[in-house]
Amino acid sequence: MxxxxxxxxxxxxxxxxxxxxxxxxxxxxxxxxxxxxxxxxxxxxxxxxxxxxxxxxxxxxxxxxxxxxxxxxxxxxxxxxxxxxxxxxxxxxxxxxxxxxxxxxxxxxxxxxxxxxxxxxxxxxxxxxxMPSDIFRFNGEQIRFDFDLLVHTAQPAKILDSHTVIYGKDNVLVEEGAQLRACVINAENGPVYIGKGAQVQEMSVIHGAFALCEGAVVNIGGKMRADTTIGPYCKVGGEISNSVFWGYSNKAHDGFVGNSVIGAWCNLGADTNTSNLKNNYSTVRVWSYLHNDYVDTGLQFCGLTMGDHSKAGINTMFNTGTVVGVAANIFGGDFPPKHIPSFSWGGVHYGWQRYHLEELFKTASRMMQRRGKQLSREEMQVLTYLYNQNEEEKQNGYSVVV
Missing domain, CATH: 3.90.550 (Spore Coat Polysaccharide Biosynthesis Protein SpsA; Chain A)
Incomplete structure (x- = not known):
């Protein structure tokens, strides 16, 4: 069947x-x-x-x-x-x-x-x-659901590092090849999954529910709060709370990311921060591609949603409920707009231009080669289609910077 x-x-x-x-x-x-x-x-x-x-x-x-x-x-x-x-x-x-x-x-x-x-x-x-916010909203319960699936097929490894402290050992699954060094893992309130070949470096603290997928790294001193997933071969540091990173993305330095979803092959520069709560504690509105307008999520906490291949330079400060499309390049610090369309290039103090497609392919290829991957012909065709579609939608009044 x-x-x-x-x-x-x-x-x-x-x-x-x-x-x-x-x-x-x-x-x-x-x-x-x-x-x-x-x-x-x-x-x-x-x-x-x-x-x-x-x-x-x-x-x-x-x-x-x-x-x-x-x-x-x-x-x-x-x-x-x-x-x-x-x-x-x-x-x-x-x-x-x-x-x-x-x-x-x-x-x-x-x-x-x-x-x-x-x-x-x-x-x-x-x-x-x-809607995208459902991903971090359901993430904690889904880590628990997946943990029960993974324990039946995983090849668990013993935790041999004498300087690593674990609370709730029965709720921790570490797969073969993973490396833990002088870190603290608290699984008393939710399971913690550490995938094959993953690393948790010195002085890092992890609260469950939490998943660190195959080959991913939590850098020195990382603070991983509950209901967070770090996808395969990501490298993260700083403080992350109730967020999902997909494969091969980086947030290697200090800065806060909360109630967010970060696509594949993204990079958040040092001291990039996301606001996930408004000063007046009201619910958060986000850009909806389905409605071509801002919609109320009904959530008090909602951070950044970022499509694949997008990048943010150092000291970028994302407003509550920011939505970034595919292959955007944001730099210059300060608060960029709450909706940044795909293939945008620029910042608050520099204005916004359209990313040149060939330059995008070069950047994506360089990043992927660092991880032993190549941008396939099919992936280039998808990005080319989106690039042309994005221009058509802009001409018809859709997906503009606001």
């Missing part, structure tokens, strides 16, 4: 800028991506992704005609959902408020819309990622 995680255009757009460069199922919430959770729960060797046309070249689609299970890419799994999905018969679909959660088909189907012949209304608990 094929298993396909699918995007709808509306759900995908609601999660921009994070989904500009990936399908929703590749979003990391907790220690694992949505796709990794479903793959483990369904014991699947392989998952397929069905997403928007400009992204589809990044993912494989089923070629053989056999029974296919479709699951919404922004749907977070739980035990009851898993049981209901496994019992679907061909042609049946699980629905929630006219939104398709899952359906079973006798063979792979064309792209959207997917329409079951029989709809079953879901009455149980369900969490869908419907």
């Amino acid at each position: 094929h298993i396909v995680l699918f995007d709808t255009p509306e759900a995908h757009r609601a999660l921009l800028p994070l989904t500009f460069t990936r399908a929703a199922a590749l979003l990391r919430v907790g220690a694992l991506t949505v796709a990794e959770k479903w793959r483990r729960l369904l014991a699947a060797e392989k998952l397929y992704i069905q997403t928007l046309p400009y992204l589809q070249s990044l993912y494989e689609v089923p070629s053989q005609l056999e029974e296919t299970l479709y699951i919404a890419g922004n749907l977070l799994p739980n035990a009851d959902l898993l049981q209901a999905i496994n019992t679907l018969a061909p042609g049946e679909g699980l629905m929630l408020d006219n939104k398709l959660l899952a359906m079973r088909a006798s063979k792979p189907l064309p792209a959207q819309p997917l329409e079951p012949s029989k709809s079953i209304e879901w009455k149980g608990d369900c969490k869908l990622l419907q």
Whole structure:
């Protein structure tokens, strides 16, 4: 049986800028991506992704005609959902408020819309990622959920460093090759997962729930507060609270990041700070690509959302609820606007220009080569599409700097 995680255009757009460069199922919430959770729960060797046309070249689609299970890419799994999905018969679909959660088909189907012949209304608990802030909002509970999945397959290593102090040892999972040195880990209020080859350097303090994924590093003296995920091969320092960093991004120096989501291949310069609480304690409004306007998150705490390949120079101060698109380059310190469109280049004191595409490719390639990676032809095609789309939207009054 094929298993396909699918995007709808509306759900995908609601999660921009994070989904500009990936399908929703590749979003990391907790220690694992949505796709990794479903793959483990369904014991699947392989998952397929069905997403928007400009992204589809990044993912494989089923070629053989056999029974296919479709699951919404922004749907977070739980035990009851898993049981209901496994019992679907061909042609049946699980629905929630006219939104398709899952359906079973006798063979792979064309792209959207997917329409079951029989709809079953879901009455149980369900969490869908419907805006970027849902990622840090659900992150603590998802770390706990993923921890229970990981303990069954992980290859745990003993903690041999005599200068490392651990509270709640039964709630700590350290995988082989990880290195802990003279740090403090407090897992009394939530689990702590340290992935393969990860490092926690001297004088760092970690509070659970917390996930440090494969190859990631917490630099000397890092303060990692609860409900935080540091994705694969990231390097972080300073203070981070209830935030999610995806793979290969850096915040290596002092500065505070809270209630934020940072995409892949981003860099936050020394003393970059994010405000996550307004002085008047009111709820935070953020830019929504779905509504082409600012919307109220209903949250009192909300920091920075940053798309892939974006960079911030030293001493950048991000306002509460700032949204940065893909491949923006921000410098000059001070407070930049609350919405910085993709491919913006500049700062408060320098004005804003459009990033040249070839310069973007050079910068991205240099950063990726430092980690032994290359910018693929397909990734360049996606960025080129977004670059051209961004110019078209600006001409039509969308995604402007405000």
